[in-house]
Amino acid sequence: MTKYPMTLLGAEQLKEELKFLKTEKRPRIVKDIAEAREHGDLKENAEYHAAKEEQGFCEGRIQDIEGRLSNAQIIDVTKIPNTGKVIFGATVTLLNIETDVEVTYKIVGDDEADFKTGRISLNSPMARGLIGKEVDTEIEITTPGGVVEYEIIAVEHI
Template sequence: MVRVPMTVGGAEALRKELDNLKNVVRPRITAAIAEARAHGDLKENAEYHAAREQQSFAEGRIQEIEGKLSNAQIIDISKMPQTGKVIFGVTVDIENVANGETKTYQIVGDDEADLKIGKISVNSPIARGLIGKEEGDTVVIQTPAGQVEYEIAEVRYE
């Protein structure tokens, strides 16, 4: 079994979604199926088929989340020694050496990644280029636009 790294926040978000699916969505779908069954003929009952499809999706998502959580290696970055080194879970500020533009990223697991909110996958080219480096180091990252040189301005263990 392969352990998948996940931040504490990522694991908590999955647990909340799982709780919502089990305690809110699942009972609502069960009630909708019961109501649709009461309408009679199931062959041509669109409400029944839609509710069964929702049930299938919800149960699949429950299994998926339970699997992810069981394979997760939850890493609490706040308990790590703050050495200034870029590791999984840190938030890092990088500055483009050419134009001075600063970007902030948190390095997270694949399931948590969301570039819109500054969370990048540990397997992304940027994260792979930063892992193991330290504050003050300069790194060259291969981007779609070509190679870009960044300086690691700050590493935060939050």
């Protein structure tokens, strides 16, 4: 069975969502279904159908999270010695050689990626170009806007 890399923070966030779904949302949906049943004819009961649909989505998400967590290889990058090499979970600061603009990205699992907050997927072109490289290395990354040259100026395990 294939294991998928996930940061410690990503795993904790999924566990929190799972707990919320099981302890708060699921019981509320069951209560909503029971109340809707009391209104009579189920064929024309929009509240009942909406609650059943929400229940389906909730149960699907629960199964999805449980599956992701059971196949996760949780990596705590803070426990790995920093050798200056870019690895999964590292936070990398890059300098765009052409524009002199600094950007910082954390390399995370697919489920955790959020470009707006600087978390890029391990499978993204940017992360694939960074993995294995070291501080003070110049690299070329192919982006939708063309090839961009960066210099790796910092690699942190935070």
